[in-house]
Amino acid sequence: MTLSLDYAALSDVGRVRRNNEDSAYAGPHLLLLADGMGGAAAGEVASAAAVQVVRRLDKPGISGEDMIEALAGAVHRANERLSELVEEDQEREGMGTTVTALMFDGQQLGLAHLGDSRAYRMRDGQLYQLSHDHTFVQSLVDEGRISKEEAFTHPHRNLILRVLDGRPDSDPDLEILDVQAGDRLMLCSDGLPDYVSDDVIAASMAGGTPDSVVVELITHALEAGSNDNVTCVVADVVETPPTSGTTPQLVGAAAELAQGSTGRGDTTIAVPGGRGHGGGGGGAVLDPEELRYAPRAPKRFPWLRRIAVLLVILGLIGGGGWFAYSWTQKQYYVGTDGDYVAIFKGVDADIPGIALSKVYEQQTLQVDKLPTYSRQQVEGNIQADDLAGARAIVSELQRAADECAKPTPSPTPTTKPSTTPKPTAPATSRPATAKPPTTAPTTARPSTTPSSTPGSVDPNDCDGVR
Incomplete structure (x- = not known):
């Protein structure tokens, strides 16, 4: 049995933000969401570029494990595109975007995820998060240092550790997921789950059509005081072709840039007491979106920094080499x-x-x-x-x-005492007296080896001297 998707997508600039940096796409074979960041005009450029590249996967003929390879290739091509955009305009240095995509072949889902945008599935009344947040707070939850409830109110819950930013280490999570008729899928930017609890999201996902659900979810986010862009994509897995047709939907920054708009959101939902999507009061207000991946603000003339870093490295190597050489010459x-x-x-x-x-x-x-x-x-x-x-x-x-x-001294010859007896006088009549025995005198034979003195050379060691 081949299944189909009945989908809807909606994006709102929010109650505080002046420009929409979210981009989303929904089609028969692909659901896609990207949340840009980086300040200036870089966030919407990043998300729109990523969506424009990855959306090319919305076509039949790619199924099973091939979806994983296709998703990985598309994300890497999108990353290369961001790198090209930075090279074209150095003001975009530091921009990045999340990417969360669900590819559908009629029987399975292929998931690609990078950042803190989320993918959910509602099945049999239970809401389950398919993606894993690449955030500092989520790492604390994974390590058991804080609870999931504490993460919901943590002051640094928006600090992202991994995004698509044009650098070579931007690899997404990839996974094949099962799907069945009756499943409801949802992608959203962090402007929704940062302000709306899972229980409220689950209640909204439990009924209605995809079109009504995206409106209800964004309304909940704005009523909760979300100061961020809010974007949702909802799709029902159905056995029969959807009644709303199969026309792809492009919303957010990707749609605005494609139409040459001024940066307003696709829609503004009226909220009691709300201010719409206008910029608000006077005075410079720090855009919270600039702090999400902050970590990398736009910088001018990166090639000068690279040359400076290279010169410092070469200086350290040269200085160390010269120091070592100077030491050897002492x-x-x-x-x-x-x-x-x-x-x-x-x-x-x-x-x-x-x-x-x-x-x-x-x-x-x-x-x-x-x-x-x-x-x-x-x-x-x-x-x-x-x-x-x-x-x-x-x-x-x-x-x-x-x-x-x-010269080595020659041995001095010595006289050996004679052992020939001398003649003795004739015996007399004198009475004999006891004479003490005598022994022949002995003389020490001189040695031919000179005595050794401290610091002297052993004559045997001089045998090799020529």
Whole structure:
């Protein structure tokens, strides 16, 4: 069974605002709403541009999961269009818009959502919010820090975290939803739910036709004191073709700009005690819409800022590089320069295109005159604290080389005591007396290894000296 949509759309500039920054579209295959922001004339330009791009999806032949791909592509194209508009007029820098779209293939709905405009579905007398607000207050509710009731009166309930703004990170929520005959769908800008409770919205959605419901909902918002534009799109899912025809409806800023109007709303609903959609009293009043995504007010000459930021970044990189290079040029080490010992200024490191060290003083000391251990140290480079330290290292190396240059002393021959007995005198008759035993004197054999003294060089370490 193929279902159809019976729809109506209405937008009102509100009781305080002087221009309408909401845009909406309703057609046989697409329901769409965009709430612009950014101050000056940028808000209506953003919402109208987004609607004009995305409304091209209102055609048959796109169904199932293909609707998600089509919606994602349309939102990204709308984002690119906003970027182009900012490039054309830098006064539009900082503008943005919400986007909430329901694509219909006769059996399912495809949802694309970005911002704080809302999509609802009424089924069997129960109102359910299909979209998820991308706002600061909703993030507090999601984290459990405040209740949904507290969010309704929170002073920062309109601060948006994600919108379509021409920047590359503007990705929408995408979802496929079931639909059945008897469902009633509704899209609205924040001018309605910020002032009208879900119970009142549900009561209005419970009866009447789409045309009467959009009027009733906007009336409730104005009576509640809404100081914002209010826009609603309502559609009934029906089994038979709608009696009101299938002519698409375009309302709000998109319709006004297309007709070359001056910026008034599409309609003004009379409210007892109300002021219509006029601007109100004198004096400059801060437009609350400028605070919604505030965060990004229009700025002049963005290319100058980009160049300035680039120059600052390059300055920091250059300054850091120069500081690092200056530090390397205060370091010294002792190494080899060909066959000779040399003092180097800098650090022993290789960076393509940059020399971090150079010979500062070449010495007359040849590397091959050093003891093996000292030679290995020099070939691996000996770090010094400063120039004086490097010269002290060279002096120590010279002393080691001089030690190895000294001839090794030859061992001195020694006379070995004779063991041949000497002739003894003839024996006499003298009485023998006890004579204490004697031992042959011993002499210490001199060592051929010189004694080691502190700071001396081990002769064995000089074997490699040439």
